[in-house]
Amino acid sequence: MEENGFVVEAKDLADLSQIKSDNHVPGELQSCHTAIVDGYVIEGHVPAADVKRLLAERPPISGLAVPGMPVGSPGMEMPGVAAEPYDVIAFDDSGTQVFSSYR
Numbered sequence: 410m411e412e413n414g415f416v417v418e419a420k421d422l423a424d425l426s427q428i429k430s431d432n433h434v435p436g437e438l439q440s441c442h443t444a445i446v447d448g449y450v451i452e453g454h455v456p457a458a459d460v461k462r463l464l465a466e467r468p469p470i471s472g473l474a475v476p477g478m479p480v481g482s483p484g485m486e487m488p489g490v491a492a493e494p495y496d497v498i499a500f501d502d503s504g505t506q507v508f509s510s511y512r
Contacts, residue, residue, distance in 0.1 A: 413457035415446070435505065438474035438498055449473070454482035459497045459509050471501040473508055481511070 411417050422428070428443050432450045440453025447464055450472030459473055474497070478485050481492020492511070499508040 410444075410457055410460075413461070415457065415460070433471055433500075433502060434474065435500055438476050438500055438505070440474065440476055441478060452476075454478060454484050455497055456483050456509075456511070463508075468499065469501070470499045472499075474498045474500060 425443055429439055429452075432443065432445070434443065434450060434452050438452055442451075442453060444451040446460060449463055449470070451460060452472060452474035454475045455473045463473055475482055475495055476498070479493040479495040480487055480490055482495055486492070494510070494512045496510050497508045498505050
């Protein structure tokens with residue numbers, strides 16, 4: 410994220426469950442990282458381009474998530490291993506929808 414112009418303040422915590430609960434991240438969307446960016450929740454390996462789009466468009470959602478840790482998502486690239494297809498999911502208390510897809 411820093412390589413894409415974001416200022417990052419990292420906090421290593423043993424248990425992220427309270428942060429995920431406090432920010433209403435649905436269980437099926439939870440991943441290894443949770444961030445708060447200008448009031449939005451960013452869960453997992455969401456590409457910086459999607460975070461920038463989110464901040465530019467400012468839709469009425471809680472945040473974006475990439476469930477799990479798909480190979481090929483930012484920070485999960487593996488030399489010699491083909492990227493897995495994955496979706497970036499927009500979520501709020503009323504449900505989810507695909508925000509963008511990577512194939």
